[in-house]
Amino acid sequence: MFPGATDERGGSDTAGDAADRGDVNFVVVGAPLDATTTFQPGTRFGPRRIRTFAETFDDYDRRTDQYFSDLGVADHGDVRAWDDVSDYLEWLEGTLRDIVWDDAVPLLLGGEHTVSLAGVRAVEPEVFVCLDAHLDLRDDYDGNDLSHACVTRRILEEESVEEAIVLGARTGSEAEWDRADADDVTVVPPEDVADFTFGDRLEDREVYLSVDIDGADPAYAPGTGTMEPFGLEPREMRDVVREVAPRATGFDVVEVNDRDEGQAASLAGKLLREYVYANAAAAGASDDE
Amino acid sequence: MFPGATDERGGSDTAGDAADRGDVNFVVVGAPLDATTTFQPGTRFGPRRIRTFAETFDDYDRRTDQYFSDLGVADHGDVRAWDDVSDYLEWLEGTLRDIVWDDAVPLLLGGEHTVSLAGVRAVEPEVFVCLDAHLDLRDDYDGNDLSHACVTRRILEEESVEEAIVLGARTGSEAEWDRADADDVTVVPPEDVADFTFGDRLEDREVYLSVDIDGADPAYAPGTGTMEPFGLEPREMRDVVREVAPRATGFDVVEVNDRDEGQAASLAGKLLREYVYANAAAAGASDDE
Amino acid sequence: MFPGATDERGGSDTAGDAADRGDVNFVVVGAPLDATTTFQPGTRFGPRRIRTFAETFDDYDRRTDQYFSDLGVADHGDVRAWDDVSDYLEWLEGTLRDIVWDDAVPLLLGGEHTVSLAGVRAVEPEVFVCLDAHLDLRDDYDGNDLSHACVTRRILEEESVEEAIVLGARTGSEAEWDRADADDVTVVPPEDVADFTFGDRLEDREVYLSVDIDGADPAYAPGTGTMEPFGLEPREMRDVVREVAPRATGFDVVEVNDRDEGQAASLAGKLLREYVYANAAAAGASDDE
Amino acid sequence: MFPGATDERGGSDTAGDAADRGDVNFVVVGAPLDATTTFQPGTRFGPRRIRTFAETFDDYDRRTDQYFSDLGVADHGDVRAWDDVSDYLEWLEGTLRDIVWDDAVPLLLGGEHTVSLAGVRAVEPEVFVCLDAHLDLRDDYDGNDLSHACVTRRILEEESVEEAIVLGARTGSEAEWDRADADDVTVVPPEDVADFTFGDRLEDREVYLSVDIDGADPAYAPGTGTMEPFGLEPREMRDVVREVAPRATGFDVVEVNDRDEGQAASLAGKLLREYVYANAAAAGASDDE
Amino acid sequence: MFPGATDERGGSDTAGDAADRGDVNFVVVGAPLDATTTFQPGTRFGPRRIRTFAETFDDYDRRTDQYFSDLGVADHGDVRAWDDVSDYLEWLEGTLRDIVWDDAVPLLLGGEHTVSLAGVRAVEPEVFVCLDAHLDLRDDYDGNDLSHACVTRRILEEESVEEAIVLGARTGSEAEWDRADADDVTVVPPEDVADFTFGDRLEDREVYLSVDIDGADPAYAPGTGTMEPFGLEPREMRDVVREVAPRATGFDVVEVNDRDEGQAASLAGKLLREYVYANAAAAGASDDE
Amino acid sequence: MFPGATDERGGSDTAGDAADRGDVNFVVVGAPLDATTTFQPGTRFGPRRIRTFAETFDDYDRRTDQYFSDLGVADHGDVRAWDDVSDYLEWLEGTLRDIVWDDAVPLLLGGEHTVSLAGVRAVEPEVFVCLDAHLDLRDDYDGNDLSHACVTRRILEEESVEEAIVLGARTGSEAEWDRADADDVTVVPPEDVADFTFGDRLEDREVYLSVDIDGADPAYAPGTGTMEPFGLEPREMRDVVREVAPRATGFDVVEVNDRDEGQAASLAGKLLREYVYANAAAAGASDDE
Numbered sequence A, B, C, D, E, F: 001m002f003p004g005a006t007d008e009r010g011g012s013d014t015a016g017d018a019a020d021r022g023d024v025n026f027v028v029v030g031a032p033l034d035a036t037t038t039f040q041p042g043t044r045f046g047p048r049r050i051r052t053f054a055e056t057f058d059d060y061d062r063r064t065d066q067y068f069s070d071l072g073v074a075d076h077g078d079v080r081a082w083d084d085v086s087d088y089l090e091w092l093e094g095t096l097r098d099i100v101w102d103d104a105v106p107l108l109l110g111g112e113h114t115v116s117l118a119g120v121r122a123v124e125p126e127v128f129v130c131l132d133a134h135l136d137l138r139d140d141y142d143g144n145d146l147s148h149a150c151v152t153r154r155i156l157e158e159e160s161v162e163e164a165i166v167l168g169a170r171t172g173s174e175a176e177w178d179r180a181d182a183d184d185v186t187v188v189p190p191e192d193v194a195d196f197t198f199g200d201r202l203e204d205r206e207v208y209l210s211v212d213i214d215g216a217d218p219a220y221a222p223g224t225g226t227m228e229p230f231g232l233e234p235r236e237m238r239d240v241v242r243e244v245a246p247r248a249t250g251f252d253v254v255e256v257n258d259r260d261e262g263q264a265a266s267l268a269g270k271l272l273r274e275y276v277y278a279n280a281a282a283a284g285a286s287d288d289e
């Protein structure tokens, strides 16, 4: 279970009951999909790695003066993955949609990036903000249009989604870069992320925030499927998360595997918590108004 | 390239030319499929691990007084895998069938066990002999009938195949054990493998020999997806390989991943060589008659 | 959660509710104590490693024709450990005693061997049967009489316990060996375990069975704190477990850490299951009489 | 032995003779305590890891134009740890106090951060300067007031100590942050360390400098018990060490374990050497005056 | 084979045919020498690690609008190393000289840094530019003047070489630093690399560019023989490579071993590609003039 | 220092003083040579690994009723290795010869197998008994006649040596096997070692006993340079050591590296202790007569 969360799992690690979500504001859902990773596999172990390495974090956050365990976070457990990606996404979407209907924010733990598609379908945001080394704008990869290398492309095809903002992207095919030139995509290269601000671009719009851990430089997250050097610093990622969090009604962190000493999982868990603290603080502030 | 083999790869590691196979008796083909592994993934790295850890073996085999590099082994490189297992198996089968048509023996390096299905379809044996911890007799697994947990079942459905002999099997579902009770399946538990002999069961029959490395006890092959304790000793596996090799016109070794220090790959490479030495020695002996 | 068990954990991984144990015959309890390990630490990760590596095992057991998930196994989660070993043991004993009072068998997942003392105090057996490389008969270790190196000595001091039978022991201090010469201790060296049988020694007596994973040769369980070569084969351990299980009303497997590729945890989980299958089968058989 | 040091160990690795310390200015002491680490254990291997990974460093330092082996560094070996933390600290303090009496600077290699308490008691500084991700200001942790999470709190209770300056701290409980608001604690968050200078705060005061390696971002020191993202850059840590070293009469580097490829140990050994070079250079400069 | 390159290897991994190099502009050559590494060995696995971890990189480079596979890169395979370093360098030089004679640029994959000497002898540059933590200016190391710790010194003794510029160097013996004070050596410490530019120093001069991966901070390249903290950021290394590439007619990346999770190899492969893109883009630009 | 030994090292880990050896019967010498390993390097870390993993062993041996620390074992530290193998062997031989002259038995910790040559030259035995997967009977390897693959051949050329008995050998070149057919070589394949006895072959002859850890099956010693499946069980090795020890006046254990979790080092340390216990017990017994 995610440390500090309450436990929704009734009788197994992989099938949670959503029973009574009166006080629940956020629901952690593990989505250990590991079907289309092309190089180093292991995202199936991502959710449990993230939960484990989050155990060492303090419950209390000084910046926002909040306790994580006070913020109404439940852990639904994992939605166990199987081979049929399309079917799995549909099933996962159902779980996430229930959370949205319960007025809670889904916090998805990947698994490969493909699972963000289920998150977006459940949340129906207007803007998809993403930290990623890759554009993920392929039309298909090896004939598979549900590859993790296509996820931002697929998300742009969702009806609700008006644009994607990809921060930290530093590689892609020529076709992806051409797609990225269209009006509905903004790419912020790693070098520019520190100085980038959203200004009023997110104002009055619903946002989904997705953190592909490979957005970080490999030094900070070696446990991911396709390392891409020259990446983001964790503090840059954190600052993006803090800025976007108040607007974002869906969140995920993906592409963590078990092939390092926990650096990737530790960073992933920390960014999830930054999201929750910042989102809750903003909600609290607006409640106070 | 498999040490001691000649290189068929024209311009890439993953697409070989089969050009001129005049003196070729055996063709190594890597099949790095890693799509249906349910626990620890990494079989995609199996072929390269096996080739690497085979580099330390002596070319010469005292028992049969042969040099591996004299036996006409070519390495075709890998048949690069993708997500669609059914399509991939068909493509792989084509590569293997070409080898059979060239009167050579395919030596398949897995990859997950599913690839044996392509091997059997290319070779069309009457008997499928298999070293495996698992029965692999499921009708489907999570709805997927091409899961590695179904491969022996699928192979029994091939027209040419009359029976399967599974050595070292020690676990399965109730349905698998019931299927194993049928006349066309023989299961030899690990405890009985040392004393088991085929007698004349293989005489005048075409055989395909498949080595799932998890047939070995985990101590000898920790680098595999689903460790199952109480397994075979390497010498027991070797003796089975030596006995079956003269009859077997197709061979594979599968389910090796990169999650140990090379023990699984080293054993896999050694068993492949034992197969080649024993098959070649028997062929040489019958040539001499 | 232990695969195949039902989940007793109410709201966290570390504090289970024992609510209604009507159909429960066995209760898994994690005891991640890691306080007195003298060489390689990490037993705190033992319970989660064992649960994880047990995920690959088939639910069905052909030998006894039973499903693990039918046998009434619940998982209580972990009893979180802290620095004060004496206090912790008392707390843990309470949890285990509740299980005994509910007519269920506690299945303890270590954690260091010291936790067996809590198990024995809860179960109050007459005979303590133990698989271990070490005698664990020290009076104290570095002044600590609750060190894992003293656990069998401490257990012999419990009122209910009449004797200890240690199988696989191959090392100890001179004082330990002298203590082992007393009438209430039987040591079976690794070389003799294969041929050893309990005869009627356990008849009509209550037994507690403890598996220190370092009883196995390091090849089979490198993930333990103090490797000791020349150890047991897993099948020898399994056969002891099968023989003792029908008499044993308490069981633990201890000293597994996270410093290997899962071999130790895989063996530990398997031996626990062998215990459950054998105990349940015997119970079922006697029910049938 | 620490590379470049002379060896004080008489007849064993763990018990040194302090014999004749005429020319000795610094004495390395290993303190492999590993009793209260709450997540990933292994600090017991810290001293030997640090010594090993320091073997590759050049003896000569260009910046200060000094040879490490000329600076009068002796290695006392390790003070072997046992379970009773309170007793151990007392014993360790004795060893360190001898060093202080011999007019040498103790250089403590942890072991968990708790060992700094022995260092401070031996050195009796007025200011405790610390690089750490954590405040370590808890009153107790799980009832243990000698947990490594309480060490700075305990140190502030020492008679000689007037204040603590914690650089790089980024997490703590609410009570810790409240304690940190008191006048005797200065917290410099990681973001501000690069621009922080001590000014004249250390002038004419005795200082003890403690480096908890987890002050560094996990990318630079994954081999530590509780990784905390968003940490310090090694050069920032080095610059603090260089600035404080001339004033510091006691030094330690702690919380290194064996769970990475040597990054944490390499950084730790380097920072120790930076301390020695800077302290010796300042001493030499003042001697020259 | 290096991903995106064509394959020159005729019949084995270690002996390439240079046949027809009509369209070849760059030739990758593996030089797995691992003879004089003083601490952590494993550079013998460097070439294969670099090739493997380069598999995930996109073929297309947006900055220069080029496809790697269009740039005429061939992979010659490895020049298998043996014990006699002097003989090996001579043999390797022959292979590289052939490449130079074919008007192609050799791209050497180490192996230890010593192999750069063969590269320089084949290319005969006037300037040796090097990214390295170490000066490598020793006259000999343990009596061996072909140690990797002497390579820049040896290179300065080559007739063609007028000067060496070492970026990122942060350690050396006193004699090395004194040698570095001579006019023909420029040392740029890590702190100054970001702001350093070559100005017109390389204009109209032939340059050889060597990347010792330990120039990077250990966080970015833990898989190297002698980690040295306080190193370069990957983007700083990349910018040097981009600036020097248009002038450099020889390139190598060395000192990568297999003792990390691929971070060092990933960075090495990326820097090689940056070199090729930048060199080719400059060549294309000058062709267009 | 080897646990239980006294320390001969004066002022450094790598240069011991042999001062006064009045009561010394055995002297441990580390020989971390790592120059000719052809596959996985790391034997340079062998001596420290063996010492470290021997720390967990009990001082007392029940079989012989002796304390290791009573048997007069000193640890000389390591004889630091460098690149020139021939020179190094000569230097090492000097150190070992001193030990022999002091009437003590050298206990050499490799390092690669080549170091046995120094041991044999110092001890001048008539019979060389060796546990090894490999014949090591090559005349040279890649032109190097001091490769570890030649060591038994070189030893047979020493004047004192009349014959070599190699137990566990299972691979070699044709020339090696032919050399092995000569009268002065006996090869006992792994399958026959359990039943092999020396009879009176060693009677009244001086013997040197060398344990190449790769004689063990890779399951028991994965941390070695060239794994060779189908090897010895540790108990078989132990029984050979026990039988030969009373006659052997020199002993070594070699080819341990740092690429496993300590299994190889643990076994190596144990076999060394078995040698010492058995040799000392026999000496004691003959003293008693």
Ligand SMILES: [Mn+2]
Pocket (backbone or CB within 6 Å): A113, A132, A134, A136, A148, A212
């Ligand atoms: Mn992505």
Ligand SMILES: [Mn+2]
Pocket (backbone or CB within 6 Å): A132, A133, A134, A212, A214, A215, A255
């Ligand atoms: Mn990505």
Ligand SMILES: [Mn+2]
Pocket (backbone or CB within 6 Å): B113, B132, B134, B136, B148, B212
């Ligand atoms: Mn299978």
Ligand SMILES: [Mn+2]
Pocket (backbone or CB within 6 Å): B132, B133, B134, B212, B214, B215, B255
């Ligand atoms: Mn299997």
Ligand SMILES: [Mn+2]
Pocket (backbone or CB within 6 Å): C113, C132, C134, C136, C148, C212
């Ligand atoms: Mn025990």
Ligand SMILES: [Mn+2]
Pocket (backbone or CB within 6 Å): C132, C133, C134, C212, C214, C215, C255
């Ligand atoms: Mn034990």
Ligand SMILES: [Mn+2]
Pocket (backbone or CB within 6 Å): D113, D132, D134, D136, D148, D212
């Ligand atoms: Mn601390």
Ligand SMILES: [Mn+2]
Pocket (backbone or CB within 6 Å): D132, D133, D134, D212, D214, D215, D255
């Ligand atoms: Mn800390």
Ligand SMILES: [Mn+2]
Pocket (backbone or CB within 6 Å): E113, E132, E134, E136, E148, E212
């Ligand atoms: Mn260099």
Ligand SMILES: [Mn+2]
Pocket (backbone or CB within 6 Å): E132, E133, E134, E212, E214, E215, E255
């Ligand atoms: Mn360097």
Ligand SMILES: [Mn+2]
Pocket (backbone or CB within 6 Å): F113, F132, F134, F136, F148, F212
């Ligand atoms: Mn050998």
Ligand SMILES: [Mn+2]
Pocket (backbone or CB within 6 Å): F132, F133, F134, F212, F214, F215, F255
């Ligand atoms: Mn050998």
